[in-house]
Amino acid sequence: MRFSAFIGQEGLLADLRKMVREGRIGHAYLFLGPEGIGRRTLATILAQALLCEEVKEGEPCDACRSCRLLQAGTHPDLVCLSAEAGTLRIEQIRSLRSQVAYKPLLAKKRVFLLAELEKMTEAAANSFLLTLEEPPRNVVFIGWALAGAYLLPTVLSRFQIFTMQPLSAGTLAEALMARGVEAERATAVAVEAEGLPGKAFALLAAEYKEDEERSWLRLFLTDDLLAVFQGIDNFSRGDREILRERLCQLEKLLGQSLIARVRGQEGPVGLEGFDEVSLRRLHKAVATAVDYLRANANVRLVLETLALAFYHERKGLGRGGRKGVD
Numbered sequence: 001m002r003f004s005a006f007i008g009q010e011g012l013l014a015d016l017r018k019m020v021r022e023g024r025i026g027h028a029y030l031f032l033g034p035e036g037i038g039r040r041t042l043a044t045i046l047a048q049a050l051l052c053e054e055v056k057e058g059e060p061c062d063a064c065r066s067c068r069l070l071q072a073g074t075h076p077d078l079v080c081l082s083a084e085a086g087t088l089r090i091e092q093i094r095s096l097r098s099q100v101a102y103k104p105l106l107a108k109k110r111v112f113l114l115a116e117l118e119k120m121t122e123a124a125a126n127s128f129l130l131t132l133e134e135p136p137r138n139v140v141f142i143g144w145a146l147a148g149a150y151l152l153p154t155v156l157s158r159f160q161i162f163t164m165q166p167l168s169a170g171t172l173a174e175a176l177m178a179r180g181v182e183a184e185r186a187t188a189v190a191v192e193a194e195g196l197p198g199k200a201f202a203l204l205a206a207e208y209k210e211d212e213e214r215s216w217l218r219l220f221l222t223d224d225l226l227a228v229f230q231g232i233d234n235f236s237r238g239d240r241e242i243l244r245e246r247l248c249q250l251e252k253l254l255g256q257s258l259i260a261r262v263r264g265q266e267g268p269v270g271l272e273g274f275d276e277v278s279l280r281r282l283h284k285a286v287a288t289a290v291d292y293l294r295a296n297a298n299v300r301l302v303l304e305t306l307a308l309a310f311y312h313e314r315k316g317l318g319r320g321g322r323k324g325v326d
Helices: 010-022 039-051 065-072 090-100 122-133 169-178 183-192 197-206 210-220 225-235 240-263 276-294 299-314
Strands: 028-033 078-081 110-114 139-146 160-163
Touching (some): 010 160, 028 039, 039 139, 090 110, 090 122, 169 197, 210 240
Parallel strands (some): 028 139, 078 110, 110 139
16 A cells, blocks of 8 residues: 555655655654544555665555565564553563564564554553663654553653544545545545544445345355456455455354354355355455455455355365365
8 A cells, every 4th residue: 555545644644755755764653543544554554665675755666575575464574563452561562672673684674563552551661661762773663542542651752743633524525436435425424434534434334235245255156266356356446444344244144154054043145055164264264364454465365365265165175175065
């Protein structure tokens, strides 16, 4: 993803591009804003720009080896830290501190993405402060937190802070229309979402009718692989967040079918021919695809891998050679 694809925050985007273009890179950045404003997305784009091998005019190229590795979630110089059971614990910070000393393997810098810093315990924050005060020259910390949430002042003072504001309803509506949403619906969703792109995408995803949600299932159950890949080509051009929400619905559908199978009940239509083992494998495959999309992996690659998983189960090519569908 590139800065140019981000919705809103034009002034902030211009500052970030200029910073990357001129090579004026500090050691710690923090994005503050409400949930759904795009803090995680923007932090990830900045990380990609700092690791990109062919960055131009402050924009990541989206095509070099580093960009592809980041999109797949496998870049050796990118470390992600997030809360476990709702808390960032001191043990996690100690593990992070042990990794800070390593030199970059591929890029010029190592980037640490720090999710939801407001969830740090006080002990973790004090431990992290020791690293922030004397960071290695080749390390950049990029974090995000809820606006207004409490963070240790001494930790806050070590970050360069970017505050993100909700968009106007008009700006958000225009962005949704540019992504194919009908004008009247885009306006209504933008108002209901209170200027938060993430909330707008969630609202749109929640509106999908049952037959639209099942269209994914129908696609993955098609015998003709060429037709499946052509369908994926159309789906992969859609918005990433909406695609992820659709896969979440498919994961839920598979889960319902699995529970029904275990209880000896009739499950959702379309999945009757799969045995319990196949359903478990497919449920896991869809859950993994959702995680990969959340990690900014290549959309088409994720969907093609998932389609092959369904195809293998239908043709009895899954692990153990058990046939899923007659």
